[in-house]
Amino acid sequence: MNQDHDYRIKILLIGDYGVGKSSFTERYFDERFEEPYISTIGIDFWDPSGSERYRQITRSYYRGTHGIMILYDVTNQDSFDNIKNWMKQIQEYAPDTVNIMLIGTKSDLISKKVIDTETGEKFAEQLGYPFFETSSKENINVNEAFETFFKQVGTRAVQTNAPNIKNPNKYPNEYQNQIQIQNEISNDTNCCF
Template sequence: MSQPINVGGGDVAPRPLQMGAKGAYIVRLLMVGDSSCGKTSLVLRFDQNVFSTRFVTTIGVDYRDKMVKIEGAPMRLQLWDTAGQERFRSLTSNFFGRADGFVLCYDVSNRPSFDHVIGWMRDIKTRAPPDCDIVLCGNKSDLESDRVVGTDEGRNLADEYGVQFFETSALTGSNVDGMFTSLATTIKRRRIDECEGRGGGGTSIGGGGGRRRRRPWAG
């Protein structure tokens, strides 16, 4: 599996992860991608293990919290579900600068949503912190008869960008938990474990002249 992207390129030392009042690390994950790719459905499936057939367009940004434990570390995942319509683009992009990770979605039954991934990647590179982590997510894998984007196409694009890749189905739940858990685990290992290994304990994780890591960016 590819390592997640470093959107800024070059050598980047990880930022500190913020710790909440209850001793859980706060991790901000943004859902981005074209409208109707199923971003809200993925969040609901992960957060509540439910799927609704009622389509509701996200206006601006919606927000949910989910407490998880990743390799023994309590983490509070803040799931920011952003609107995909162009008219909300400037609003949602204002949230990019605070993100720790992105789930960049496309619909495997919608070719334009896949073609637009490059534009979303450009926005992330321009506006997001240089050490954020990304997963490329091909959603609606249950619509096999309507598929127009092959699994290999998605995987190859993810490899080109140097990001993790998952195909998911919010309808069936396939790979949804695994995708979010994988992204959170990557963030935990890089932003907590590596920094603690450098001797920075407690809430000062990520601070001080740590080892910098070169991470891939194509384009």
């Protein structure tokens, strides 16, 4: 962790497999786009039996999140339709104060486009989310989307004094009580160790 920053904010990028989450982040952070892109491993969380162990994985993924970007591929109707499923997870597992932004990806593929810009805008407006249509390949709106989102998330996190945003290396006294409590709890357990 960088020692020079005052705050640490957790951002999640979610969306169906192949919508361009990795390309989107690489374009912004590394200023590059690779083609053909080798997909990262796709992981879906399934809870067919209602088993608590699967819920714990999903819960921990969303825990402490300050912002979530939901990405869909403008050339893939299913990825747009599945936004509702992603929103159910957010409602169930994310903090109530989380900022959310809707991102349409691959806008450079005009001839393959099945979700027009207006549809994405209207849907985001109905939900009250900011919206950007982007192209990682052509570097269209990628910086604008990230920078707008970072400002919104950072401002809200600081204003609401969101938990776990202060850098513990810069503000050690604020974490001393938490560490002390955790040590006392672990010493008092009568478990198997």
